[in-house]
Amino acid sequence: MEDERNLNTSSSSLPSLRKQLVRPTFGGSMELDIPVVDLNVSDEEFLVHEVTKASEEWGIFQVVNHGIPTELMRQLQVVGKQFYDLPEAEKEAVAKDEGIEGYKKNYLEGGKSWDEHLLHKLSPPSIINYKYWPMNPPQYREVNEEYTRHVKKLTEKILGLLSEGLGLPRVALTQSLGGEKAEYLIRVNYYPPSPKAIGGSAAHTDLGAITLLIPNEVPGLQVFKNEQWFDVKYIDSAMVVFIGDQLMRITNGRFKNVLHRAKSDKERLRISWPVFVSPRHDLLVGPLPELTGDENPPKFETLVYQDYLHKTMQNWALDKLYNKESTLLKTH
Numbered sequence: 001m002e003d004e005r006n007l008n009t010s011s012s013s014l015p016s017l018r019k020q021l022v023r024p025t026f027g028g029s030m031e032l033d034i035p036v037v038d039l040n041v042s043d044e045e046f047l048v049h050e051v052t053k054a055s056e057e058w059g060i061f062q063v064v065n066h067g068i069p070t071e072l073m074r075q076l077q078v079v080g081k082q083f084y085d086l087p088e089a090e091k092e093a094v095a096k097d098e099g100i101e102g103y104k105k106n107y108l109e110g111g112k113s114w115d116e117h118l119l120h121k122l123s124p125p126s127i128i129n130y131k132y133w134p135m136n137p138p139q140y141r142e143v144n145e146e147y148t149r150h151v152k153k154l155t156e157k158i159l160g161l162l163s164e165g166l167g168l169p170r171v172a173l174t175q176s177l178g179g180e181k182a183e184y185l186i187r188v189n190y191y192p193p194s195p196k197a198i199g200g201s202a203a204h205t206d207l208g209a210i211t212l213l214i215p216n217e218v219p220g221l222q223v224f225k226n227e228q229w230f231d232v233k234y235i236d237s238a239m240v241v242f243i244g245d246q247l248m249r250i251t252n253g254r255f256k257n258v259l260h261r262a263k264s265d266k267e268r269l270r271i272s273w274p275v276f277v278s279p280r281h282d283l284l285v286g287p288l289p290e291l292t293g294d295e296n297p298p299k300f301e302t303l304v305y306q307d308y309l310h311k312t313m314q315n316w317a318l319d320k321l322y323n324k325e326s327t328l329l330k331t332h
């Protein structure tokens, strides 16, 4: 795998990166090179085409040369790992209480769960509760704030390209999420080695609009396509971009919300850093009128985003009650 990790991601190597390779792997799933887009190319039209096609066909792609400094990505990973290395009592200082934010441990012997996670809001400033941001390591806050600035810029760039791909003004998708009020949350997933490779993250689509994820080098992320699970290949310094439920609804189904899951590794620690980007909670979200018409009537109900969340979570609770194996098992 080493050679694959050190892929040359410069523009000149693009043709080989873009090739869609599908190979069976040991676990019975397939290793799939999901689309990889080099953002450092001057041909805007080409970029628009690549990210739009990937969103329509896969609902997931990786971006390289995306402008977020590699050193900053490394620092984000360092402070995240340092948090998990703290004594239990220090981690519990930012434990989850009634809401979704905070630190949570999920080790259920014999059960399906074998992970920990830390979740907190990043932006806009009005929704941040620093109570859930670790005080240790001391650089945690500064690094996360710097990362937020970069990840917002990159998200807006990708949303701009996707808007153009839909034939809309560049700002259209960003505005449909509430512009500066769109909500950014980070989740630091910690999957310790587990001999039976249990645990990880259950199959789900992301509830929000778009997710930008940095994994560590330990594989485990899989996506569902054509009735099969595929392994997502690790590319050093790349960012994995997922289309979530809201971009599927806003585009009237033109973009795919990708079903994905993550497995823990038998021997190595896996950590991932997804940033979930969601519409403002009180915003009406549904198919854009520009993307619907007599030939293409709306396929989704327009709902206040908060109500969409309640409805979806109620359905999950019912699935659990009746012990149904839901594919959408997880909240943030």
Ligand SMILES: O=C(O)CCC(=O)C(=O)O
Binding pocket: 187, 189, 201, 213, 215, 220, 221, 260, 261, 262, 271, 272, 274
């Ligand atoms: O760990 C991963 O690669 C995926 C994480 C994920 O899907 C999630 O946190 O929602």
